[in-house]
Each structure stands twice: as structure tokens, then as C-alpha cells.
Amino acid sequence: MINDIWLLINQNWLGVFLGIASLCYAIYEAKRKRGPRLCYQYTGDRLIRTDIKLIPDGLEVKFAGEVVNNLSITKIIVWNLGPSPIKRSDIPAEDRIKFRFPKNTKILRAEITRSTRDIIDAKIDYQPGTACRITYDFNFLDSNDGSLITIWHDASVTMAKASGTIIGQTKGPQSFGRYYPSAPLFPALGKRKSLAFSDSIRLNMVRLASNRKAFSWINIFYGVLMLVVFVLFRVDSVRSTLAVVGISTPNFGDLGLVITLLVAPILIIGGSVQLYALRRKFPKSLDPDEVVSEKSETDIVTA
Secondary structure (H helix, E strand, O other): HHHHHHHHOOOOOHHHHHHHHHHHHHHHHHHHOOOOEEEEEEEEEEOOOOOOOOOOOOEEEEEEEEOOOOEEEEEEEEEEEEOOOOHHHHOOOOOOOOEOOOOOEEEEEEEEEEEHHHOOOEHHHHHOOOOEEEEEEOOEEOOOOEEEEEEEEOOOOOOOOOEEOEEEOOOEEEEEEEOOOOOOOOOOOOOOOEEEEEEEEHHHHHHHHHHHOOOHHHHHHHOOOOOHHHHHHOOOOHHHHHHOOOOOOOOOHHEEEEHHHHHHHHHHHHHHHHHHEEEEEEEHHOOOOOOOOOOOOOEEOOO
């Protein structure tokens, strides 16, 4: 059986595949940026909306004595993804790093919720109740250094656009779009004794369907399964062993070989690329779902 597997592996198509993969990796390494790379992602929610009544009559939300009809929260993760550090002197004073909301937006409050290290001395500057933007400043950012910024504002959108000039980074801060945290694939199994088994399965199926990484893993699984089944069914010792126990194995032929070598790599590579794109790119310490602000006081009160 070992000889059969070795003969199958020692085929020309495998060498061609490895050669193409090595060439792609060499091109990637040659094109990969080596300098500083300030990046950011955001997440957020609409807390109060004028178009949808979410709070009962008689309840008001006020900021500095004024009623707030629209209230949103935006969390921005900003960090240096590049291998080179970013110093304060690398950012011209005339074009600092800014995060801007639509015109006429009022930023009610903003804070640095967490930084990777205190030594980077991250700060923000804004005008509460009037400005639609904040300025982000720091002493330096080594690779994977950054901050989590929390902003309360009255805009109808939660997305903030970044601008600013960084020496060595030609296009300014790079956006990775909205951050979608991935829920556990099967969080309800064995954790909620009050749920019936059928309800637990149904709940997990709903969460599985909404998990952005689940379908990537399914594609990879089916691609690997196709390759494993195809390889085993082409090994003579495996076919003879299955025949002894009465299991007939299909003869794929050349057409099966072509289909398997086309479809299986597409599933595996496609799923892997999607997993790579959906990965958490910023340091884990800046994850908005794991970080709680240490400040207990708030300027937003209910009456």
C-alpha cells in the first residue's frame, strides 16, 4: 500500500502544482509592503433612532442638558499592521490622523478605551457637542501597536472615514471595512440544560448559517474529502481490501481525475482565501467584544 501511495504522489501533476504554488508565494513576498501600514476597522450600533421608536414615552436621553433624538456608538480599531514603526514625527502637523463622520454630526463623547501599551501615549482631540471629527495622536506605534476608540455621536451611520498623511505610506490610513465578530459555531451544545435537544440543534443551525467562516470550512472539508476518497479509491491495495469485504469501488477514470483535480483545489483554495480574508487582523487585546471601558462615569444620563 505504501508503494502504491508513493507512486500516486510521484506524479507530474503534483510537481507542477507545487511549482505554481511556490511561484505564487515568491510573487507575494516580492510585492508585499515592508514599510509602515496604519490600518483601521470599525463596528457600531444605532442606539436611538427617530424613525423607529425604541424607548417608551416619558423617557428621554439627554447630553449636556439637551435631548438626544439620535444616538449611535462607533468603535474604531486603529493599529500599525506594517513591520516598520510609525513615529509622531512621521505625521505632518498640517494633516494629522482624523476620523470623520458626515457633515452636521455631533460627537457627544469619545475616549481611548484601550491601547496595546501605555508607552505609545495614544490621545484623541475633539470638540464635544459640535465637531464631526476626532484627531488621533500617539507617541509611536510599533508593529501591532494601536488603540480602540469608542465614540458616541448622533449620526445615522456608524462608519467613520479616516484621513491623514503618514510618511512612508502613500495612501494614508488603510480601511479594512466593518469588523464582523465570529460567533462560536456550536455554542449551545451542552451549555443550556433548559433547552430541549431539538431546540439546541435548531439554535446551532441558525448560528451556523449566520457564521461567516462556517461555509469556508465546509468548502475546505468537501475539497479535502474529494481528494482523500479519490486517492484511496485509486490505490490498488485499498480497492482489493474493500472488495474482500464486499464493498465495490467506482472507477473514476480520466474524467474523474480531471474533475477532482479541478474542483477539489478550487474548494480548498477558495475556502482558505476566504478564511484568510475574514481573519482578525488587529491585535486581540483591541477586540471590541473583549474590551470593557475602565471609565464608569458617563455624560449621557436618562431622566
